[in-house]
Amino acid sequence: MIIYKSRTLYFFFFILCFGFIKSQSILFPPDYFFDVHKQKEIFTDTSVIVHSSVQPIIFKDMPPDTFKHLKPGEDDFFDKVFFENLIQVRYTDKSSDNDMKFKLDINPVFNFSASKDLKNTTKKLFFNNTRGVWIKGAIGSKFVFETSFFENQSTFPTYLRAYCNTTQIVPGQGRWKAFKSNGFDYAMACGVLNYQASKNFSIRLGTGKQKVGVGYRSLLLSDNSFNYPYLQFTASFFKQKILYSQTYALLINDTTGGTKQPPGAEGILQKKAASFQQLSFHISKRINFYLFQGLVWKATDNDNVMHLNALYANPIIFTTLAAYGFNNANHILLGGGWEMKPLKKTSFYGQFMYDGSYQNKINMGVQGGIKLFDALHIKNLYLQFEYNYVSKNSYIDAKNPAQDYSHYNQLLTIPAPFSNEMIGLASYTFKKFFIQLKENYSFGDSPSTQNLHYFDAKFGYMINPCYKANIAIGTTLRSYEDKTLTSTTNQQMQLIYISFKTSLYNVYYDF
Numbered sequence: 001m002i003i004y005k006s007r008t009l010y011f012f013f014f015i016l017c018f019g020f021i022k023s024q025s026i027l028f029p030p031d032y033f034f035d036v037h038k039q040k041e042i043f044t045d046t047s048v049i050v051h052s053s054v055q056p057i058i059f060k061d062m063p064p065d066t067f068k069h070l071k072p073g074e075d076d077f078f079d080k081v082f083f084e085n086l087i088q089v090r091y092t093d094k095s096s097d098n099d100m101k102f103k104l105d106i107n108p109v110f111n112f113s114a115s116k117d118l119k120n121t122t123k124k125l126f127f128n129n130t131r132g133v134w135i136k137g138a139i140g141s142k143f144v145f146e147t148s149f150f151e152n153q154s155t156f157p158t159y160l161r162a163y164c165n166t167t168q169i170v171p172g173q174g175r176w177k178a179f180k181s182n183g184f185d186y187a188m189a190c191g192v193l194n195y196q197a198s199k200n201f202s203i204r205l206g207t208g209k210q211k212v213g214v215g216y217r218s219l220l221l222s223d224n225s226f227n228y229p230y231l232q233f234t235a236s237f238f239k240q241k242i243l244y245s246q247t248y249a250l251l252i253n254d255t256t257g258g259t260k261q262p263p264g265a266e267g268i269l270q271k272k273a274a275s276f277q278q279l280s281f282h283i284s285k286r287i288n289f290y291l292f293q294g295l296v297w298k299a300t301d302n303d304n305v306m307h308l309n310a311l312y313a314n315p316i317i318f319t320t321l322a323a324y325g326f327n328n329a330n331h332i333l334l335g336g337g338w339e340m341k342p343l344k345k346t347s348f349y350g351q352f353m354y355d356g357s358y359q360n361k362i363n364m365g366v367q368g369g370i371k372l373f374d375a376l377h378i379k380n381l382y383l384q385f386e387y388n389y390v391s392k393n394s395y396i397d398a399k400n401p402a403q404d405y406s407h408y409n410q411l412l413t414i415p416a417p418f419s420n421e422m423i424g425l426a427s428y429t430f431k432k433f434f435i436q437l438k439e440n441y442s443f444g445d446s447p448s449t450q451n452l453h454y455f456d457a458k459f460g461y462m463i464n465p466c467y468k469a470n471i472a473i474g475t476t477l478r479s480y481e482d483k484t485l486t487s488t489t490n491q492q493m494q495l496i497y498i499s500f501k502t503s504l505y506n507v508y509y510d511f
């Protein structure tokens with residue numbers, strides 16, 4: 001048995017950071033709605049094979065002048081505000097034998113929004129104040145780096161405020177401290193290095209998020225929870241038809257991690273190692289299947305020490321399951337999915353999940369969906385319909401809650417454990433104007449006892465596509481009902497809002 005103390009693991013990550021100092025990267029899966037144009041580009045370009053179920057995806061960047069046809073002139077200030085990175089550096093050393101190139105983009109991250117719940121009798125104004133920076137760069141053709149820093153202060157509607165108080169976590173954005181009388185103060189810093197060792201092999205090290213699948217939700221691994229440190233190896237074979245991804249991650253339980261706590265310091269949180277393996281293969285350029293295994297290793301002991309052995313590092317999918325089975329101290333989750341493109345602009349997709357960790361009972365999940373690009377023969381109209389079913393006790397470890405398939409008190413998959421969820425998405429863009437609609441209907445095993453209806457509609461204008469700066473107005477309607485034998489909970493929300501923000505990543509409040 002090999003025993004790693006926390007400092008050893010951090011040193012391991014530190015050494016790797018300097019050992020693999022050349023790369024190509026994206027921090028998070030991008031904002032779902034504002035990524036539709038890139039999804040469409042990947043979808044319709046059959047000249048290359050893209051494993052879109054492995055996210056964040058490294059694909060061809062959209063040219064910086066995507067919207068140049070909208071320009072009335074060649075004014076430099078106009079271009080900087082509406083079409084270009086805030087700070088952009090490009091350098092090529094023509095005198096060098098290897099013609100080394102250096103690229104650097106620095107852009108702001110912000111979210112200034114205000115909203116009011118018309119169903120709330122206090123008529124309080126809720127707000128969000130996010131400020132930060134997003135830095136992306138490349139050195140040569142092999143090394144890409146990316147980092148970001150955010151600082152936030154927010155006040156939330158009733159259901160989100162209750163969630164934050166219960167979990168001590170702002171959904172997807174980490175721990176918080178009190179801000180004034182009823183606000184939340186929280187911050188996030190993350191970064192990624194990616195080294196493209198060869199055409200078919202890359203190494204990525206950083207703190208960020210991944211997502212498995214092509215749907216709005218993922219039943220296997222999503223960007224729902226807070227970011228985490230990870231090391232990822234990706235290899236492709238047979239002219240990129242097969243892609244294999246191995247990720248080692250460090251997750252956190254928001255509980256005290258052992259008896260040895262520094263005096264007078266904030267408590268050290270409990271750690272747990274995780275690994276995720278994904279095998280994606282294209283039968284053709286229009287048919288893709290993938291398999292997945294997720295492993296949450298036994299959490300640290302009373303001295304906050306992780307006990308890892310060679311099987312944790314095992315990179316071969318499903319062999320850890322063969323060695324341990326489901327009934328052991330580690331939490332193993334299996335699954336896979338598919339995507340089929342029978343028509344030029346239509347995609348069918350699905351996903352399945354099996355989790356045998358809860359009292360030796362069968363817990364499973366299935367997903368099915370359809371995407372329509374240029375739907376109804378209307379250019380830039382996007383429609384998507386998705387259904388998800390997840391067994392009631394999936395992702396939970398009944399014997400030891402420390403082994404839940406979670407990070408910082410949030411599931412690594414779906415935002416709320418409803419058994420059934422139906423989702424409809426629609427977006428339409430005309431030049432720089434956009435309309436986005438989203439509707440969720442969720443219910444338990446019996447829709448008469450627990451159900452949630454969530455609807456969001458917004459209209460806005462894309463100011464700068466380089467960092468997705470946009471201004472929008474919209475409304476969010478939420479209705480939640482929970483009936484038991486003795487009581488009934490009924491929550492209603494009718495939110496109106498205005499926002500000025502950069503839509504770079506996903507935050508899931510639709511639960």
